[in-house]
Amino acid sequence: MSESASRRALLAAATRSLQEGGVASPAYDAAELLAHVLGTDRARLVLVDQVAADRVEAFEQLVARRAAREPLQHLTGVAYFRHVELAVGPGVFVPRPETELLAGWAIDALRQAQQAAGGSGAPPIVVDLCTGSGAIARSITDECAPARVHAVELSEDAYAWAQRNLAGTGVDLRQGDMATAFADLDGTVDVVVCNPPYIPLEAWESVAAEARDHDPHLALFSGDDGLDAIRVLERRAAALLRPGGVVGFEHADEQGELAPAVFSASGRWADVRDHRDLAGRPRFVTARLAR
Incomplete structure (x- = not known):
């Protein structure tokens, strides 16, 4: 079972993992995934200091899938296109x-x-x-x-x-x-x-x-x-x-x-x-x- 962790530490570790996996935008994707599991948006992540253990586990699972090159949009279920939000997936x-x-x-x-x-x-x-x-x-x-x-x-x-x-x-x-x-x-x-x-x-x-x-x-x-x-x-x-x-x-x-x-x-x-x-x-x- 994962333990709670700081936002900064989580994002740093996730960015490294995604970079090693060959993801083109590791820092952006890490932040999008963390915002997704926290039910917020990327701009509001600065308001988060500590992430609860259950959210840490969910985040780490998504990061592992993204590092394996599963599309970010499949993991979040959303793609943004011009001014609209689209549901996407497999x-x-x-x-x-x-x-x-x-x-x-x-x-x-x-x-x-x-x-x-x-x-x-x-x-x-x-x-x-x-x-x-x-x-x-x-x-x-x-x-x-x-x-x-x-x-x-x-x-x-x-x-x-x-x-x-x-x-x-x-x-x-x-x-x-x-x-x-x-x-x-x-x-x-x-x-x-x-x-x-x-x-x-x-x-x-x-x-x-x-x-x-x-x-x-x-x-x-x-x-x-x-x-x-x-x-x-x-x-x-x-x-x-x-x-x-x-x-x-x-x-x-x-x-x-x-x-x-x-x-x-x-x-x-x-x-x-x-x-x-x-x-x-x-x-x-x-x-x-x-x-």
Whole structure:
């Protein structure tokens, strides 16, 4: 049985353990886990001097799991994305901060579509393909309330998480394949947004342990070159969008030329452009339907 211990000593020991385990942000993760077991937030940990024995034991168990590279968000059950809090766990892809930029682009594009509609009163329509936890769709409902949001997810496990995160938001959530999803909306959509699987199968060994061992492979890998889902997206977005509608999708940083080329080569798109993330790496593509 563990004994009570000081907050400082606990965090120092946990940080060392996580660092030895190869965790990228050991001090941050240690503080998040301690706040979690104490039912508080990281900023309020300074108010804690001594941690009770039962909480010490719970904390040390979580630290050991995190040192074994179980995702932090699986241990706390929460992922933060833009301005929303999402429930996550085994069976669903944990949303990454980089994807917040793509969501922000989609929100801006919807606002522009709404302004362009003028006084028609018709709300803009967005389709979120491969919604996963529902992170992008949830952010859009949070920041662009007038939009009509539709989302689809293939995985049964991930779909259950999306149902939980999108409950009460008015999002039209469906389970199915993005290749055929929302045929009833063909030719009417203003914005298509997607964070598809894009990791080449050959890159298995280079994927971080948290993703490779815990994120669903359906959300990670996409054929020998990582572009299979993006090719499907190109065809589906072209069918869904109205003329002049826009699409945005994430890709791997090594695909800064290959991913845009999928769209440029089809001849259906104008303004094909790649965007960089906050670290300066190629991260997502946007394009406008030309026809």
